[in-house]
Amino acid sequence: MEYDIVIGMEIHAELATKSKIFCSCPTEFGADENTHACPVCLGMPGVLPVLNEKVVEYAAMAGLALNCKIANFSKMDRKNYFYPDLPKAYQTSQFDLPICTGGTVTIDTPDGKKDVGITRIHIEEDAGKLIHEGGGGTLVDVNRCGVPLIEIVTEPDLTNAEDARIFAEKIRDTLEYTGVSDCKMQEGSIRFDVNLSVKPKGSTELGTRTEMKNLNSFRALMRAVQYESKRQIIELKKGNRIIQETRKWDDAKGVSSSMRSKEEAHDYRYFPEPDLVPIVLSDERIEEIRSTLPELPEAKRLRYVNDFGLPEYDAEVLTAKKALSDFFEESVALIDEPKMISNWLMVEIPPLLKEHELTAEEIPFTPASLAELIGLIQDGTISGKIAKSVLADMFEAPEKAPKTIVDEKGLAQMNDSGELEAIIEKIVDENPKSVEDIAGGNKKAYGFLTGQVMKATKGKANPQEANKIIREKVQAKIDS
Amino acid sequence: MKISKEEVGYVADLARLSFDEAQTEKLQGDLSAVLDYVAALEKLDTTDVKPTEHVLELVNVLRPDVVGETLPIDKVLANAPEAENNAFRVPRVVE
Numbered sequence: 078m079e080y081d082i083v084i085g086m087e088i089h090a091e092l093a094t095k096s097k098i099f100c101s102c103p104t105e106f107g108a109d110e111n112t113h114a115c116p117v118c119l120g121m122p123g124v125l126p127v128l129n130e131k132v133v134e135y136a137a138m139a140g141l142a143l144n145c146k147i148a149n150f151s152k153m154d155r156k157n158y159f160y161p162d163l164p165k166a167y168q169t170s171q172f173d174l175p176i177c178t179g180g181t182v183t184i185d186t187p188d189g190k191k192d193v194g195i196t197r198i199h200i201e202e203d204a205g206k207l208i209h210e211g212g213g214g215t216l217v218d219v220n221r222c223g224v225p226l227i228e229i230v231t232e233p234d235l236t237n238a239e240d241a242r243i244f245a246e247k248i249r250d251t252l253e254y255t256g257v258s259d260c261k262m263q264e265g266s267i268r269f270d271v272n273l274s275v276k277p278k279g280s281t282e283l284g285t286r287t288e289m290k291n292l293n294s295f296r297a298l299m300r301a302v303q304y305e306s307k308r309q310i311i312e313l314k315k316g317n318r319i320i321q322e323t324r325k326w327d328d329a330k331g332v333s334s335s336m337r338s339k340e341e342a343h344d345y346r347y348f349p350e351p352d353l354v355p356i357v358l359s360d361e362r363i364e365e366i367r368s369t370l371p372e373l374p375e376a377k378r379l380r381y382v383n384d385f386g387l388p389e390y391d392a393e394v395l396t397a398k399k400a401l402s403d404f405f406e407e408s409v410a411l412i413d414e415p416k417m418i419s420n421w422l423m424v425e426i427p428p429l430l431k432e433h434e435l436t437a438e439e440i441p442f443t444p445a446s447l448a449e450l451i452g453l454i455q456d457g458t459i460s461g462k463i464a465k466s467v468l469a470d471m472f473e474a475p476e477k478a479p480k481t482i483v484d485e486k487g488l489a490q491m492n493d494s495g496e497l498e499a500i501i502e503k504i505v506d507e508n509p510k511s512v513e514d515i516a517g518g519n520k521k522a523y524g525f526l527t528g529q530v531m532k533a534t535k536g537k538a539n540p541q542e543a544n545k546i547i548r549e550k551v552q553a554k555i556d557s
Numbered sequence: 558m559k560i561s562k563e564e565v566g567y568v569a570d571l572a573r574l575s576f577d578e579a580q581t582e583k584l585q586g587d588l589s590a591v592l593d594y595v596a597a598l599e600k601l602d603t604t605d606v607k608p609t610e611h612v613l614e615l616v617n618v619l620r621p622d623v624v625g626e627t628l629p630i631d632k633v634l635a636n637a638p639e640a641e642n643n644a645f646r647v648p649r650v651v652e
């Protein structure tokens with residue numbers, strides 16, 4: 078029997094606020110244990126949380142970017158459970174009236190465009206970090222307690238591992254673009270939970286699902302989906318039942334396993350949070366937030382094709398990362414050579430970034446420097462080939478202007494035809510064999526002469542100019 | 558409405574409390590009385606009554622996204638029964 082795979086996702090993303098959701102502690106990652114703490118996020122009795130206005134704004138922005146309806150009225154609720162990562166013994170979240178509902182995300186898959194429904198997006202607080210080391214208990218660091226999160230819940234619209242990855246990447250890109258979250262996976266600022274079930278092909282009845290939490294890389298996400306769907310199909314083929322449970326994905330071993338430690342049913346006893354009043358957003362306020370949304374990748378891609386005349390492929394690569402498209406646009410504002418800038422950003426810069434272990438966000442020099450470099454090629458000061466070596470130097474000494482590098486290293490092309498003529502004349506004199514070959518019809522010898530000229534000038538000869546002079550000199554020799 | 562021993566046990570479990578036989582029996586009566594009291598409300602016709610989200614009329618009490626003071630580490634850990642490496646130490650929880 079063939080099976081269909083049914084996947085829904087829950088995505089947690091930390092919002093890029095400076096301070097926590099209900100108190101003014103910083104949200105910055107990587108601080109010493111328990112240094113970002115105050116009576117509110119420590120869950121002391123008698124404190125009063127106050128909602129961060131930026132959290133509401135960012136959550137609404139995320140919703141608008143994912144085509145959701147933004148609620149005019151929403152509220153916070155308490156989700157009760159005991160776990161040491163949560164000093165209050167409840168998580169402040171949203172239950173029945175989330176801030177965003179009913180969105181759609183369209184993804185480009187190998188089988189064409191597919192729509193994935195967004196059920197809801199709600200606001201909540203992150204929990205602290207537990208450190209299990211040695212045998213002497215568990216250590217608790219509350220720095221992350223109260224860092225604002227949004228949880229994005231999808232419809233069970235995904236059907237395979239590849240689509241799940243494409244979808245997750247699109248959510249990451251969108252949140253990053255809108256500036257709502259920095260989406261640093263290695264710091265856990267975006268995490269993916271997968272709900273997965275399988276059913277006989279074509280059946281309308283859903284199978285029993287399992288949940289895998291906190292998948293923290295796209296690779297882990299894909300492999301977990303592949304493994305778990307295969308496991309469920311094998312169980313069903315053996316005539317076994319799927320048990321509804323949370324499973325732990327072990328990325329090193331490449332297997333999922335049952336988390337039997339929590340057999341008790343989850344009963345969160347949600348109730349409206351009495352310490353926080355409802356959130357009301359008027360249609361005008363929602364439109365105001367919409368107007369602050371930056372241009373999203375799709376719109377930008379179209380604009381790059383239409384306004385800059387870039388090929389679809391270039392537009393897609395450049396808009397996939399906000400940092401890259403920002404760099405492109407700042408450069409193009411300085412020098413009107415979109416295709417050249419695109420080539421440098423797509424072809425020459427990435428290998429150097431890799432070599433220096435930098436990301437696209439970390440190009441060490443400014444767009445103005447790239448524009449200057451391209452300008453130097455344009456006005457004939459240097460050849461494209463020399464420009465590549467200048468670029469390598471710009472990675473080493475990003476504060477130096479390309480013009481300075483060219484001057485210091487004496488890389489400017491030899492455009493003085495007098496000097497070049499003298500060099501070429503000498504080379505032609507020294508290579509009578511080549512001249513004979515050319516006279517005899519073997520044009521390949523031109524290539525040899527050009528090579529000699531480039532060698533003599535250390536690549537600084539303007540190639541067009543050099544070729545012209547070589548032809549003249551050779552012709553003069555043959556004629557004489 | 559009389560609630561069962563099992564129900565008392567379940568609610569106690571959620572609240573991380575444990576009761577002996579006599580206490581459980583007493584709670585069966587007490588909790589039943591509370592539920593009966595609240596059940597009186599069910600007699601009202603609430604078809605056109607909007608659910609109460611909050612007892613106050615206030616909405617949108619918000620603060621600007623500005624970083625402020627944090628507590629010094631000795632104050633943070635002042636109430637911790639056990640601490641280690643500037644962290645709270647609790648009985649081991651298994652993931």
